Amino acid sequence: MLLTLAWRNLWRNPRRTLIILVSVAVGVLALVLSDAFSIGMMHQMLDNRIGAHVGHLQIHADGFRDNPSLDSLIDEPDVLQRRLDSLPFVVAGSQRLLFFGLLSSPRASAGVNLVGIEAESERRITTIARSMVEGRYLDGEEGEILISAELAEKLEVGVGDKVVAMASKSSGEMGSSAFRIGGLFRTFDSQFDKTHVYLNIGDFRTMLETGPRSAQIVALVDNPDSVAAYMPRVREVMPAGVEAASYRDLLPLLILQMESYAELIWIFYLIVGLAMFFGIVNTMLMAVFERVHEIGVFMAVGMKRGQIFRMILAEAFTMGLIGTAVGAGIAWLAHLPFDQQGLDLAIFSDALHSMGVGSRIYPRFSAATFLNSFVMVPLFAALGAVYPAVKAVRLQPVEAMRYV
Amino acid sequence: MDIIRAVDVYKIYDDNGIPVHALNGVSMSISQHEFTVLAGASGSGKTTLLNTIGALDAPTRGEVFLDDKSLANMSAAKLADMRLHKIGFVFQAYNLIPVLNALENVSFPLVLQGMPDKERRERSLAMLEELGIADLAHKRPGEMSGGQQQRVAVARAIAGNPSVVLADEPTANLDSVTGKRLLDLMQDLNEKRGITFVFASHDQQVIERARRLLTMRDGNIIEDISR
Ligand SMILES: Nc1ncnc2c1ncn2[C@@H]1O[C@H](COP(=O)(O)OP(=O)(O)OP(=O)(O)O)[C@@H](O)[C@H]1O
Ligand SMILES: [Mg+2]
Numbered sequence: 001m002l003l004t005l006a007w008r009n010l011w012r013n014p015r016r017t018l019i020i021l022v023s024v025a026v027g028v029l030a031l032v033l034s035d036a037f038s039i040g041m042m043h044q045m046l047d048n049r050i051g052a053h054v055g056h057l058q059i060h061a062d063g064f065r066d067n068p069s070l071d072s073l074i075d076e077p078d079v080l081q082r083r084l085d086s087l088p089f090v091v092a093g094s095q096r097l098l099f100f101g102l103l104s105s106p107r108a109s110a111g112v113n114l115v116g117i118e119a120e121s122e123r124r125i126t127t128i129a130r131s132m133v134e135g136r137y138l139d140g141e142e143g144e145i146l147i148s149a150e151l152a153e154k155l156e157v158g159v160g161d162k163v164v165a166m167a168s169k170s171s172g173e174m175g176s177s178a179f180r181i182g183g184l185f186r187t188f189d190s191q192f193d194k195t196h197v198y199l200n201i202g203d204f205r206t207m208l209e210t211g212p213r214s215a216q217i218v219a220l221v222d223n224p225d226s227v228a229a230y231m232p233r234v235r236e237v238m239p240a241g242v243e244a245a246s247y248r249d250l251l252p253l254l255i256l257q258m259e260s261y262a263e264l265i266w267i268f269y270l271i272v273g274l275a276m277f278f279g280i281v282n283t284m285l286m287a288v289f290e291r292v293h294e295i296g297v298f299m300a301v302g303m304k305r306g307q308i309f310r311m312i313l314a315e316a317f318t319m320g321l322i323g324t325a326v327g328a329g330i331a332w333l334a335h336l337p338f339d340q341q342g343l344d345l346a347i348f349s350d351a352l353h354s355m356g357v358g359s360r361i362y363p364r365f366s367a368a369t370f371l372n373s374f375v376m377v378p379l380f381a382a383l384g385a386v387y388p389a390v391k392a393v394r395l396q397p398v399e400a401m402r403y404v
Numbered sequence: 405m406d407i408i409r410a411v412d413v414y415k416i417y418d419d420n421g422i423p424v425h426a427l428n429g430v431s432m433s434i435s436q437h438e439f440t441v442l443a444g445a446s447g448s449g450k451t452t453l454l455n456t457i458g459a460l461d462a463p464t465r466g467e468v469f470l471d472d473k474s475l476a477n478m479s480a481a482k483l484a485d486m487r488l489h490k491i492g493f494v495f496q497a498y499n500l501i502p503v504l505n506a507l508e509n510v511s512f513p514l515v516l517q518g519m520p521d522k523e524r525r526e527r528s529l530a531m532l533e534e535l536g537i538a539d540l541a542h543k544r545p546g547e548m549s550g551g552q553q554q555r556v557a558v559a560r561a562i563a564g565n566p567s568v569v570l571a572d573e574p575t576a577n578l579d580s581v582t583g584k585r586l587l588d589l590m591q592d593l594n595e596k597r598g599i600t601f602v603f604a605s606h607d608q609q610v611i612e613r614a615r616r617l618l619t620m621r622d623g624n625i626i627e628d629i630s631r
Binding site: 001005008009012294297298299301303304305307396397398401 | 480481485486488499504517
């Protein structure tokens, strides 16, 4: 009955209630949608980085990540890769040899990461094979190299042209080889594209005289969200002198950004909550002043102050809850058209490309987004009713009833 | 046993710094089955006395007992409980809850008493029936005439089985025919069900029916006639 009463009281002044409902709904709508797009964008950045190069986990010899040198290569990469493959959650693995070097065309040169890959198994790890915009992916033919379309433009070369790669060997001498450009690729990240080139691991080993050693084993797992739980088991099967790192260790800035976002989003909820809080204070004060006489009657009939207090809070809470439901519902419906095709932000394409996002953003609703709004917003609404409710219960029954 | 006992009750209001002596040492008692009217000129203190013995307003001095329990040191919550279980109020302005229909208005004190749903519904319907307004169960106060609203108010007042019904000018807003019907009903409830009524009124119709008439002047009871 107290809820019925709260509910009906809500609609005594429909216009006032609708104004509050609409403002709550709009606030929640903006919050939920921007949250979904921000989270979607960050996940895309992460997925793109994982998909383009990083994979879910990587194995290196100790020291390689801090100081990539030919002295810290993995000695028996095939043995380690077999051990990795034996883990039930590892779904794909591939070896790489990668070093910083110089790539030169007759007209220009650029400092790049030379990435020697096992062309076939790399296909299952990264999206490079699917990111070709011209020519074709490495097909095992010796002496081929893949560079990005962007780098090709900078070096003023095209498919079929020759480039020379240079990197220092363990002896300290410079090793260099000529390569033919087999194809051009383009990922979501222009910064990445400018600095990565791919060649066959065999060619790179020959050029640097490393023998059958590798610098890195990269692998994918069945469920990337569980990677933190998988890592101890990966480390268990790895010998001393080798370290395993997950994408969370390998992309610390991005992970930090996502985690701090999750913490900072509270501030936005707080802002929306506060704006609504004052709206509710005002609305409920008006409601209480309009019903002074009635509150006196409630008291005369035997209603306790606590019950009156709760009734007023329930009214505001309901208002917050409905507003949130409407806002979140509209947000959910509004995102549907973008769920499959994404939001096309082609006009910001350059900026997004340099952030490594891609020009379409796929919104991503997290349970936390909804939970936050459904908990925080009605709670703030109820809090906003506390002061009006205190005013109400301070009334003396006789005086309240004299008031018309 | 007296249902109500007031002992040397004073009520002094503060009217912008000027003390107003609404009650000047009233002592009185009401026992079961009474049909009593407080009469007296406007401003003589009828409403004040009714509110004071109804646990709605605290006296400045003196003591009120309801069913032999002193109200003097009760907390607000305890006083609310006394009103809920022992008192039924009927006001001049009906004072129904506008957003609740007749049935819900009558049920309201029963909800507060914690009566189970089914029993509450049956009791409320029976009350409406007893007052001849069962057909109005689903009408809201705004859709009813004054006489109908006042009958709902009487049903609400007696629904919770109070020790006494306190009615302040219940007929003042009604025409004389409607007022007479309402009084017939209340008299019936008094005679057949033994419900105790105390009225405050200067309506001659009400005064005529009083079996006990307390006349007030300047915050005192100056005459107490039983007939
Ligand atoms: N809250 C108040 N503040 C100040 N004075 C008050 C207050 N309530 C009542 N009074 C005064 O107390 C006196 C008694 O008032 P009360 O309402 O009890 O009289 P009454 O007999 O019910 O009159 P009426 O027949 O007009 O209803 C009056 O002089 C009134 O003005
Ligand atoms: Mg009066």
